[in-house]
Amino acid sequence: MKNYKPESKDTWTGRIDSYDDFSAFRWHQWVEEIDLFDENIKPFEGKFAIGILGFESDIGIQINKGRAGASTAPAGIRKSLSSLPCNFPQEFKIYDCGNITTESGSLREVQTSLSIAVSRMIDLNLYPILLGGGHEISYGHYLGLYRKYATKDQNVGVINFDAHFDFRPYDIDGPSSGTGFRQIYDLNIDNGTEYHYLPIGIQRHSNTVSLFNFADDNNIPYILAKDIRNNGVTSTFETINSFLRKVDNIYLTVDADGFSSAFAPGVSAPQPLGLDPEDVITIIKYIVNTGKIVGFDIAEVSPRYDHDNTTTSLASIIIYAFVTEMIRKRFEL
Ligand SMILES: [Mn+2]
Numbered sequence: 347m348k349n350y351k352p353e354s355k356d357t358w359t360g361r362i363d364s365y366d367d368f369s370a371f372r373w374h375q376w377v378e379e380i381d382l383f384d385e386n387i388k389p390f391e392g393k394f395a396i397g398i399l400g401f402e403s404d405i406g407i408q409i410n411k412g413r414a415g416a417s418t419a420p421a422g423i424r425k426s427l428s429s430l431p432c433n434f435p436q437e438f439k440i441y442d443c444g445n446i447t448t449e450s451g452s453l454r455e456v457q458t459s460l461s462i463a464v465s466r467m468i469d470l471n472l473y474p475i476l477l478g479g480g481h482e483i484s485y486g487h488y489l490g491l492y493r494k495y496a497t498k499d500q501n502v503g504v505i506n507f508d509a510h511f512d513f514r515p516y517d518i519d520g521p522s523s524g525t526g527f528r529q530i531y532d533l534n535i536d537n538g539t540e541y542h543y544l545p546i547g548i549q550r551h552s553n554t555v556s557l558f559n560f561a562d563d564n565n566i567p568y569i570l571a572k573d574i575r576n577n578g579v580t581s582t583f584e585t586i587n588s589f590l591r592k593v594d595n596i597y598l599t600v601d602a603d604g605f606s607s608a609f610a611p612g613v614s615a616p617q618p619l620g621l622d623p624e625d626v627i628t629i630i631k632y633i634v635n636t637g638k639i640v641g642f643d644i645a646e647v648s649p650r651y652d653h654d655n656t657t658t659s660l661a662s663i664i665i666y667a668f669v670t671e672m673i674r675k676r677f678e679l
Pocket residue numbers: 481508509510512523601646
């Protein structure tokens with residue numbers, strides 16, 4: 347497939363405490379690389395497996411006039427994931443499904459490739475965990491989920507941890523990393539399906555008045571980072587609950603610039619203020635327990651601006667928290 351390459355077999359490496367005691371295993375000992383488009387692959391038949399897919403793209407960030415660097419994040423985040431403990435039942439499997447690259451084609455073509463890969467993962471019964479790449483990952487990821495889950499009476503809502511709304515119009519510069527949720531809006535409007543979007547961690551100083559007006563005019567709820575800071579994480583549950591009641595399926599995305607740069611220095615657009623990772627993990631676990639999340643990703647990590655792997659490490663911990671809670675729910679632990 348265009349813009350797709352499986353991950354090489356020597357990526358997942360690290361310390362080995364034991365070759366046969368599973369309780370001493372780390373993720374790198376449990377990950378299996380697969381070629382998503384190998385015709386001999388059969389759908390996973392066990393209880394729960396995730397598929398990890400990297401999105402090695404800076405294109406959307408460049409169109410958005412941001413600083414490139416996120417295309418190396420999938421490699422950086424995989425490295426951090428490698429050493430995580432295998433804190434799960436052995437029935438749980440992790441497949442590395444490779445990467446979407448930007449070798450040929452425009453952003454739209456790359457997003458199409460991404461959406462095909464996501465749909466293929468769902469056909470193979472692999473739960474999508476995607477590693478961005480710029481936030482242009484969202485339109486491709488969503489499109490792949492939408493194709494599989496959106497029907498006349500099933501919608502696919504979006505929850506986005508982000509300092510930015512990322513729903514700017516794209517009639518002047520075309521789609522970018524800052525327009526994904528407007529493209530998702532248009533996709534739903536064009537198909538007569540419901541649009542549900544909840545951004546969490548919005549900063550007043552990082553979005554124009556026009557974007558707040560767009561949210562208000564379209565009844566799009568949002569949670570400001572400062573409201574979580576001032577009123578505590580439980581103060582968000584009312585807004586989140588009312589959103590959760592309206593959505594059948596959820597695409598969950600985390601933009602690393604939703605966090606303060608104290609926690610996430612290695613991002614495309616650093617934020618002096620921002621969310622505390624502990625609060626984000628609390629909210630993520632809360633949403634996981636609805637059982638409605640159908641795909642998860644983390645975007646905008648930029649290793650070239652990182653300090654001592656702080657941000658790739660944070661990304662891996664967010665993924666670990668998400669996956670661990672998913673496993674707890676799926677295996678009823
Ligand atoms: Mn974003």
